[in-house]
Amino acid sequence: MKKEWPKENPCVPANLHTVSPNAMRLARLLRMSRRDMLLTGMGAAVTGAAASLSGATAAETHATSAPDAGSILHSGPEAAQFMAVSRKLTDRPALDLRIGNALHAGLVQGNPARQGQISTLHGLMEKGQFASAAEFAAAAEKADPALKDVIHDILTGWYRGVADGKVVVYRSALMFDITKDAVYPKTYAEGGPFYWTSQPPEVARPTGHPALSPSKFVVEPT
Amino acid sequence: MSSEQTLSADVVIVGSGVAGASIANELARAGISVIVLEAGPRVDRQHFVENFRTLENKPSYQGPFPSVPWAVHPPNQMTPNAYLHTTGPDAEAYQQVYLRMMGGTTWHWAGCAWRYLPSDFELKTRYGQGRDWALKYDDLEPFYYQAEVMMGVCGPDPAKEDLGSPRKQPYPMEALPISYAAQQFRKLIDEKTPWRVVHEPQARNTRPYDARPTCEGHNNCMPICPIGAMYNGSYSVYHAEAAGAKFIPNAVVYKIERDSANKRVTGVQYYDPDKQSHRVTGKYFVIAAHCIETAKLLLVSADEQSPEGVANSSGHVGRNMMDHTGVQVTFISGDKALWPGRGPLLTNVIDSFRDGDWRNERGAYLVHMVDDNQVDLATQLAISKGYVGRELEEQIRYLASHTVRLFSHNEALPDPENRLTLSKTQKDVLGIPHPEVYYKLPEYTVKSCDHTRSVFRELIGLMHGTDEQWTPGYFPQDHPSGSTIMGTDPKTSVVDGHCRTHDHENLFIASSSVFSTVGTGNITLTVAALALRVADTLKKELLHA
Numbered sequence: 087m088k089k090e091w092p093k094e095n096p097c098v099p100a101n102l103h104t105v106s107p108n109a110m111r112l113a114r115l116l117r118m119s120r121r122d123m124l125l126t127g128m129g130a131a132v133t134g135a136a137a138s139l140s141g142a143t144a145a146e147t148h149a150t151s152a153p154d155a156g157s158i159l160h161s162g163p164e165a166a167q168f169m170a171v172s173r174k175l176t177d178r179p180a181l182d183l184r185i186g187n188a189l190h191a192g193l194v195q196g197n198p199a200r201q202g203q204i205s206t207l208h209g210l211m212e213k214g215q216f217a218s219a220a221e222f223a224a225a226a227e228k229a230d231p232a233l234k235d236v237i238h239d240i241l242t243g244w245y246r247g248v249a250d251g252k253v254v255v256y257r258s259a260l261m262f263d264i265t266k267d268a269v270y271p272k273t274y275a276e277g278g279p280f281y282w283t284s285q286p287p288e289v290a291r292p293t294g295h296p297a298l299s300p301s302k303f304v305v306e307p308t
Numbered sequence: 309m310s311s312e313q314t315l316s317a318d319v320v321i322v323g324s325g326v327a328g329a330s331i332a333n334e335l336a337r338a339g340i341s342v343i344v345l346e347a348g349p350r351v352d353r354q355h356f357v358e359n360f361r362t363l364e365n366k367p368s369y370q371g372p373f374p375s376v377p378w379a380v381h382p383p384n385q386m387t388p389n390a391y392l393h394t395t396g397p398d399a400e401a402y403q404q405v406y407l408r409m410m411g412g413t414t415w416h417w418a419g420c421a422w423r424y425l426p427s428d429f430e431l432k433t434r435y436g437q438g439r440d441w442a443l444k445y446d447d448l449e450p451f452y453y454q455a456e457v458m459m460g461v462c463g464p465d466p467a468k469e470d471l472g473s474p475r476k477q478p479y480p481m482e483a484l485p486i487s488y489a490a491q492q493f494r495k496l497i498d499e500k501t502p503w504r505v506v507h508e509p510q511a512r513n514t515r516p517y518d519a520r521p522t523c524e525g526h527n528n529c530m531p532i533c534p535i536g537a538m539y540n541g542s543y544s545v546y547h548a549e550a551a552g553a554k555f556i557p558n559a560v561v562y563k564i565e566r567d568s569a570n571k572r573v574t575g576v577q578y579y580d581p582d583k584q585s586h587r588v589t590g591k592y593f594v595i596a597a598h599c600i601e602t603a604k605l606l607l608v609s610a611d612e613q614s615p616e617g618v619a620n621s622s623g624h625v626g627r628n629m630m631d632h633t634g635v636q637v638t639f640i641s642g643d644k645a646l647w648p649g650r651g652p653l654l655t656n657v658i659d660s661f662r663d664g665d666w667r668n669e670r671g672a673y674l675v676h677m678v679d680d681n682q683v684d685l686a687t688q689l690a691i692s693k694g695y696v697g698r699e700l701e702e703q704i705r706y707l708a709s710h711t712v713r714l715f716s717h718n719e720a721l722p723d724p725e726n727r728l729t730l731s732k733t734q735k736d737v738l739g740i741p742h743p744e745v746y747y748k749l750p751e752y753t754v755k756s757c758d759h760t761r762s763v764f765r766e767l768i769g770l771m772h773g774t775d776e777q778w779t780p781g782y783f784p785q786d787h788p789s790g791s792t793i794m795g796t797d798p799k800t801s802v803v804d805g806h807c808r809t810h811d812h813e814n815l816f817i818a819s820s821s822v823f824s825t826v827g828t829g830n831i832t833l834t835v836a837a838l839a840l841r842v843a844d845t846l847k848k849e850l851l852h853a
Contacts, residue, residue, distance in 0.1 A: 270527070273361060
């Protein structure tokens with residue numbers, strides 16, 4: 087029988103079930119699942135957690151279970167709004183719907199106020215005629231400075247693959263798509279032995295300007 | 309409560325990292341019975357790789373390796389810290405991280421496998437600073453080579469690139485070809501400065517070796533090589549097990565027992581995760597539990613016989629804490645695209661500041677240009693600057709291809725005041741006190757870091773750099789050493805030149821904790837060479853007794 091560890095100790099997880107790397111992943115997924123259930127009123131996400139129990143990798147589970155939960159939550163107009171706003175902010179005509187649903191679910195889970203702000207952004211976009219992401223983002227910040235944060239969240243989602251501080255997608259994050267002629271996502275190199283000795287592509291100095299006011303950049307601890 | 313069964317072996321080793329596992333392997337292959345007690349769990353590579361991929365904060369080297377309650381390790385380099393409590397004027401500079409896991413901290417090293425220079429062992433004699441070791445470079449040379457063969461080290465041909473540590477044999481593998489970014493860096497250094505860039509010797513395969521594949525350049529040596537092209541301690545664990553050594557995970561040693569004369573160690577006691585106590589007896593004992601945990605274990609074993617702790621008649625257990633505390637800067641090069649992040653993390657080094665007459669007043673150092681994939685950092689930076697859409701993508705490409713990170717490893721000196729003690733207020737779930745370290749950077753290191761900053765500023769200028777981001781203060785390099793310092797005098801040192809404790813004839817220490825000075829270059833190869841020398845001593849004594 088396992089003993090219960092004293093809860094007052096500040097340096098350890100309160101429960102043993104969180105201590106192995108496997109269990110930590112599972113616990114993370116279960117926490118996510120509980121939120122999914124609260125939001126959806128349905129048990130679909132438990133299926134995702136069960137899938138992870140049966141041996142699916144964490145990365146795959148994140149990538150597949152979240153869209154499932156998302157598709158239940160976001161098959162309606164909110165999902166379409168999120169995708170439309172995302173296309174505008176990335177200057178891209180098409181984005182992956184499954185990834186979009188997962189990012190949207192994560193964003194709203196992390197901060198329920200985001201849904202209203204996404205709708206506001208969408209309304210603004212519909213009213214104006216914005217030729218580019220930069221024009222749209224600048225107008226949004228002018229209309230309401232608080233919209234800058236949700237724009238950051240949306241861009242962080244698509245480019246870093248992160249929503250609500252969690253990895254939703256890793257390899258499929260857009261930052262890797264736009265640099266794939268030069269580098270690989272860490273742990274996924276496929277250039278062959280010593281590929282790194284070859285000359286990578288030159289990159290011209292950008293001429294564009296920021297659309298939003300700058301924000302404080304905090305480097306996370308190593 | 310004690311278990312009914314007492315375990316026993318010829319040699320009992322505490323710690324399963326490079327030091328402990330390589331000793332176990334050598335002894336088991338010679339037919340000697342070995343038990344290795346590891347405080348942490350046994351986890352396989354693939355779990356760490358998956359943990360990394362789902363980790364939001366990718367630069368967190370500890371992130372993929374969560375600790376267990378019974379063997380806590382520092383969660384990060386933050387001060388205050390939930391486990392390693394640092395105090396003193398330079399507390400933040402000593403916020404080391406390490407792993408308590410089967411295989412040890414080399415799960416997240418970068419494979420840099422330096423031999424120390426002959427002068428590093430004689431700092432006092434040559435430069436009047438610090439101490440001399442109780443051994444010379446030549447004593448260790450055969451064991452350096454044995455360690456290089458064990459790990460699979462690639463390095464340059466000494467005829468073309470002499471790294472200053474005389475070799476009787478060539479490196480087991482040819483040097484790793486350096487990346488395009490490093491080639492450009494080397495060209496600049498060659499043309500514009502009096503310094504030089506050399507191939508860094510690395511425990512990384514440039515051909516299939518020891519049933520492990522050639523490096524494919526996943527750029528993730530730290531925190532986890534996904535394919536095992538880089539050596540880590542787990543491979544010595546596997547070899548040792550195949551040879552018959554017994555490894556027990558989740559076995560937290562908390563007591564070193566001695567005979568009534570206090571001359572010989574008779575056994576160790578460990579807790580399992582349920583705090584059941586178990587006793588392990590043996591003829592010889594090796595503490596190979598990392599610099600910080602080794603000193604901690606000797607101190608927690610204090611009793612009436614040894615009120616200041618085991619092996620501590622000198623009072624030097626826990627003192628003389630050292631590191632390669634360094635300086636770090638990131639900037640945007642104004643020259644052509646470099647695209648760091650292609651290939652392994654660390655392949656090249658400026659070694660022009662490793663030795664010189666100036667070591668009589670300031671510490672030596674190495675400079676790394678880190679070949680780290682900068683795409684994620686570039687993305688975060690570009691978003692925070694306010695870019696969106698097409699302009700954001702242009703910025704990400706530009707920043708990711710032009711970001712340069714430099715850092716240094718600067719030499720410390722042994723100072724008895726820089727001291728590890730047991731926390732009086734913090735304990736783990738087993739009731740074992742957390743470690744606490746008081747740290748004040750030696751003036752010798754401060755001067756060395758000042759020199760490094762001036763070199764970095766010159767390099768930034770040569771690369772037409774902008775947007776300098778200096779890591780505030782001093783940068784801990786996770787190379788703690790000195791806590792059971794080596795010396796010839798039992799009054800001022802803990803172990804002799806063979807890493808045998810002065811106080812207890814059958815107790816050895818295999819760890820960077822025995823270092824008398826810390827030189828430059830990553831410490832692991834020296835730890836391994838010293839450990840293999842301990843194995844050699846034990847074999848002689850056990851097989852020819």
